[in-house]
Amino acid sequence: MRLTGALPNFVVFAALIAVAVIADLTGNPYIVTLATKVAIFGLAGVGLNLALGYGGLVSFGHAAFFGLGGYVTAILASHAASATPVATFPFTMMGTNEMLAIWPFAILVAGFAALVIGALSLRTKGVYFIMVTLAFAQMLYYFAISWPTYGGEDGLSFYVRNTFPGANTFAPLQFFGICATMLAITMVLVALLTQSRFGLALRAAKENETRVIASGIKPFAIRLTAFVLSGMVAGLAGALFADLNRFVSPTMLSWHMSGEIIIFVILGGVGRLAGPIAGAAVFITLEYLLGPISDHWQALLGFLLILIVLFAPKGLMGLALGKRGNA
Amino acid sequence: MTALLDLSDVTAGYGAVQALFGVTLALREGEVLALMGRNGMGKTTTVRVIMRMLPLTGGTLFFDGRDIARLSSYRAAQAGLGLVPEGRRCFAPLTVAENLSVAARPGDWTLPRVLELFPRLGERMGQAARTLSGGEQQMLAIGRALLTNPRLLILDEATEGLAPVVRAEIWTAIRALKGQGVSILVIDKSLKELGSVADRAVILERGQAVWQGPMSELGEDVVNRHLGV
Amino acid sequence: MPEPILTLSHLSKSFGALKATDDVSLDLRPGEIHALIGPNGAGKSTLIKQIAGEIRPDSGSVTFEGQAIDDLGPADRARLGLARSFQVSSVVPGFTVLQNVMLAVQGASGASFRFIRPALSDRNLTAPALFHIQHSGLDGRETVKAADLAHGERRRLEIAMALAMRPRAFLLDEPMAGMGAEGAHDLTAILAELKSEAPILLVEHDMDAVFALADRISVLVYGKVIATGTVDEIRKNPEVRRSYLGEEA
């Protein structure tokens, strides 16, 4: 029973790897880049799904964590490039070019932000929660736009990708490999998490809070934990995204970005482990294929999305899986 | 004489799960028919099919000589079907007054009459249905259905959660309705009350009518076999 | 007389002008079923909610096993061993019957922050859950989603979940409702057996069950306890007959 549940997720992931490898072998680095983008947004989506899909916490503010992860990366990298300290108080902190040193920071900063935002936002529910999380993300967004130190609206470039021991991160396939590995690890962890006792409580709280409380479990703590973990994953994804582009800007913090990640999750299938990957893959592929057809490709994309919503009620993964239970 | 409500060999289900395996029953004008069966045997499913809340996968469904198998729910209701659903299903954010008026249609049953039957509701007119007590919600669901002035009233466990006095009043009201010529399909766990009101009974088991006949013929053996008491 | 497990003293709660419970004092002693009856809207469920901690009383206090629990939230009270069932079934619709009952076991066990081991292969959860499912007459339905259950089956699940918490006291709000004749009969047997494990505060309109089960009965009318006594005392009480029982008794 567990195996059939895992198989579709594995297939989606394997397909992503296959596309990247074949594209690399046939000399299509851009397709590798797109696959990397799918892996990164997939990762952000897997993170969001933890809150949204399993916990019912529709965060419209995950761009905040995604963007923070990105900004941490860019700030550390740009300080490393200019050999200036990031901070001198309370201790001197220098920049770094090491992904392995950057990620923990990105994850922690995003996680801390998620802790604060989550603790405040979780007082509300449903649409109100959507809007409070949006509010916090918008505050960060406007702050980033007008704060000149790190480029404001213009964003911040750091020109060379950060390094990873034993890998040439500038080679598209190798960077893809790093992203895909992080994605795989996260997927395994999330899969375990959702089936665990914690996951049981989390999913129950989504559907019937009163019952969970009456069983002696406090939904707030459960949800906050899920929200923070979710924000941390988004932060890691943001760090990778920054490295993909070697550039960050406030658009990473904007509500469009939050919306996009939500769309990937819904498109792929809410609460399906590999759903966000499928969603991101289909969306990005459509963008890529439709773009050259017409200047008005976005309308075509819109029509296709509508068809998908109408005919695939449980998202793409639901469509592929038929009526079988949640994976 | 043709039946007011006529189900023949009706099958239905929820997705892949079939719940009704060929239900045949008829209810004559002016009659009170009891629909009985243990938990999960398909009583509510039958009601949902009649109310067009669930599609038939087979069989026929006639109301007043008219094929209603393909009608949408609201048309079936407009044709004269009134429902007190299982689990009350009051409109939670609406007030009592709004719940009562939302679908009211002119006829014998008017607001004052309903409030006379359930004085408790009169005291709570401005309160949101969500905050009513369980029994008050049940009264509201009954009142709401009565105010649509149906030709056939369907009561799915309408006395659940009502205090004994109120329950007795409901049965009195059902008798009165019957006296006015309203037809009634009733599901209830109280054999005693059903026995005094219903003309005929149908017993469902695993989605099939396994017994039907006049209430007077419902013997102890049948009850033991099919209702497990 | 043994010390009460649960004591309510002077609980009052108003909604606007309406006094839903009005200076209610009662207690629940080990080994007993204390039935709480009264007309619709008398305040029975409101009282249960105040004991469970879902509603804060305007005044008065609740003592559980010698400890004042007024400052505890509903989850903490449940953890202390106050299990409740809901008048309108409140289960997790998307969960299977098994998962629902496992949730109750997990809540009572207090260990929800375990992230790695799959719950379904945790015998500490599944074994008690399966036991209670069987006990409540839901065997064979373990893998059916709660949303797909018939009404009466869902009522049984509600009971199974309360039982699975193995509490120190039960607060059951109309457990017989929707059960059907057979179900009510089964449940009567279960409760009769259960009370030796933990006492039960039973709100119920099914008088056959109440009269068969109750050790004591309290009658609530317009938020006030108008009588407390044995089955026979209550049956004979003219005020109760008039305002509640009607012709029946």
Add this chain to the structure above:
Amino acid sequence: MLLLAEQVLNGLQYGMMLFLMAAGLTLVFGVMGLINLAHGSLYMVGAFACAAVAAATGSFWLGLAASLAAAAALGALVEIVVIRRLYARDHLDQVLATFALILVFSEGTRWLFGSFPLYLSLPPVLSGAVTLPGGLIYPAFRLAIIVIGVLVALGLFWLITRTRLGIRIRAGEADREMIAALGVDIAKLYTMVFALGAALAGLSGALVGSVQSVQVGMGEPVLILAFVTVVIGGIGSIKGALIGALLVGMTDTLGKALLPGLFARFMEASAATSVGSALASMLIYVLMALVLIWRPTGLYGARA
């Protein structure tokens, strides 16, 4: 002093403008419970319809009628073809579908009208400034917006709370299957109300667009602002939406007007303007966060 009075008036007026922009959403989202991200698109459609018809006929009023008609028709179409199939589904499917509609509408409009802003201006009766008692010179259209906003608010309030249509719609929101089983053709009502919501969006698009700009993408900021307004007020409450709108309008306007000056008291001038304005742009989100943390279901939303 006059300046402060004028800014307060501006805040009120901006609030009314926000209410107008959010009015359609109050109906569709607040009352019908439908997350309609395409609200801004319907606003845009109204503005474009008004601009196109006004340009062709030379009459703003015909344009205004066209904006109502076009948005209502499109709303009805969308409801019948797409939205109707989603009521029984997860709310999130509505998010995806209406997001897709934004893409379709934006690019569709660009395809029809090109990429450049269109001309739409107020009719002479509404243009120019009037002098208010107290010597305040104030643009006529802004006064008109206040009046129209009040009328729309009253109309909606009456519709939702006083008519059977309103009661039925709210019942449908609570339990769609049940209201149908009571003999109400809820599908038709929903189409009508969605169309009405769309028409209101279109109307505000035409009115507000005529003093702002009529261009593709004009609906996006409106979308967010409208949601902010409705949510601060509390979902489902017309009064809440109105008060929420006024609060947002006041906060935004006074924040812009006063914050930079406030900061200048203890900061260096240029830093003060930029910090002050940065804070001013965040202010409505700060307001929303505070309101919701204080009252988790908005100012007038139903308490659980």
Add this chain to the structure above:
Amino acid sequence: EGVKVGMITTLSGGGAGLGIDVRDGFQLALKMAGTSDVELIVEDDQQKPDIAVQIADKMIQSDQVDVLTGIIWSNLAMAVVPAAVAQGKFYLSPNAGPSALAGAGCDKNYFNVAWQNDNLHEAAGAYANSAGYANSFMLAPNYPAGTDAIAGYKRFYEGAAAGEVYTQLGQTDYAAEIAQIRNSGADSVFFFLPGGMGIAFMKQYAESGVDIPLVGPAFSFDQNILQAVGDAALGVRNTSQWNKDIDNPANAAFVEAYQAEYGRLPSLYSSQGYDTANLLLSAMAKADLKDADAFRAALEAADFASVRGDFAFGPNHHPIQDIYVREVVKEGDVYTNKIIGTALEDRGDAYAAECKM
């Protein structure tokens, strides 16, 4: 042998008009030159920096373009240009000219064919002096380009500041700001509000009964926007390095051909796209792209007939050009601009000194 050009520009969404004009101007120049040596690939960046970066990666890695161009927005340019030139590609900017790329961040392979971002604001400041304004109210959105605009204006403007207000990016209601203007005692208002912001501001300003004269850079008075503003813009002075009435043969040919080809008047952006293509063609005529140094030298020579008249590159590869003052007028049914004077002559930019290359 041919040159492969990758154009990254905004073709969808609200900002599409600018990208379309740049692309059309560029393509027109290629068509008029009748050359088949240039292979042009155009991609839509959706006005999103990350998409722009990814397209740039694609054009460089997969399509192996030699020259990149097309970006409209400064933030997108900042995302794309440094990495592209670091990989040895040439980048010709048809619009954005952020200060970072003109000063310390300049590059030998980066050429700007439009202006340094401050230029038109500087010209507005210079014009304000000549018009005798001594107390200006300044208004711009609160983001780097906005602060640069006001800084640029003040670089030449010698009068006092009646007020300095930063609005929210994307703001569409300006009642509060107009009230401040009315009460500020200003004798002139300088504003930089690109796109829809400017349209909204001007309409509301016209309705407000305030009649303090406006000045601003050309962006809010461009051919395609003016039609939407209508009468509210009439008479406003704005600064631009180009206008359709600049009297030279290249411009006359361009304006005529553009109208014939696309059925609309060219905009500022069209002219910049057109000049960009002609710069490229002029360099191709002189040198082979294989020889990057020679090609660069050929670009630096800027040996083409610019529609704006005299054109040369400064040491940081940004234009040295005249910047004009225009006034919005109505010709028949069409709102357009006519040149009424020159604000700055042979203006380079303020950052050239910081550029070391």
